[in-house]
Amino acid sequence: LTTYLNLMKDPEKFKEFAQLAIEQGVPCEGQSVLEGAFAKNVFKEKRDQDVNQRLLNSAKQACTTQKGTLAQLETAAKGDKTGEGDVKLGATFRSVGDYAKAQEALQRGIQKGQLKEPDEAPILLGIAQLKANNKSAAAQSFRQVKNDKTYARIAKLWLLNT
Numbered sequence: 001l002t003t004y005l006n007l008m009k010d011p012e013k014f015k016e017f018a019q020l021a022i023e024q025g026v027p028c029e030g031q032s033v034l035e036g037a038f039a040k041n042v043f044k045e046k047r048d049q050d051v052n053q054r055l056l057n058s059a060k061q062a063c064t065t066q067k068g069t070l071a072q073l074e075t076a077a078k079g080d081k082t083g084e085g086d087v088k089l090g091a092t093f094r095s096v097g098d099y100a101k102a103q104e105a106l107q108r109g110i111q112k113g114q115l116k117e118p119d120e121a122p123i124l125l126g127i128a129q130l131k132a133n134n135k136s137a138a139a140q141s142f143r144q145v146k147n148d149k150t151y152a153r154i155a156k157l158w159l160l161n162t
Helices: 002-007 011-023 027-039 046-068 070-079 084-095 099-112 120-131 135-143 149-159
Strands: none
Touching: 011 027, 011 046, 027 046, 027 084, 046 070, 070 084, 070 099, 084 099, 084 120, 099 120, 120 135, 120 149, 135 149
16 A cells, blocks of 8 residues: 555545545545645645545544444454455455454455455465565465456555565
8 A cells, every 4th residue: 555655646536536545445544644644744735625524534434434444344354255255354454454363264255265356365365465464375375366456456466565
């Protein structure tokens, strides 16, 4: 995430990134993006500041709510016969910065299988491994992505960080 914040300059990109994070169920990531943007003084116009402050407040509220449901998500995921619940749980743990639990849940989800987006899980796992400073494991995870061309391109980009 820090890498992206350092590369992005356009205020609209920060807003879009945050909105997508919230929509994808990782509001804590959206919160981090906007907090980084405000820290870098990206939003120069008063209107942009106001709009993005409201978005940040929304992300904070959703993040707090999500953190309160982690135990429930964990219980539901462990009982799920498919890996979908574990992948969602892993993505959530990753977004709140708990990379050890993220890795555990994502690995469990990959092992269970039956994923709607099977190439997404290794990318999420690789990112969590990178955040935990395990570059060799992250590289292995990114190299597992081969079926979906879009995910394969994303994995190749992440592989550059290992």
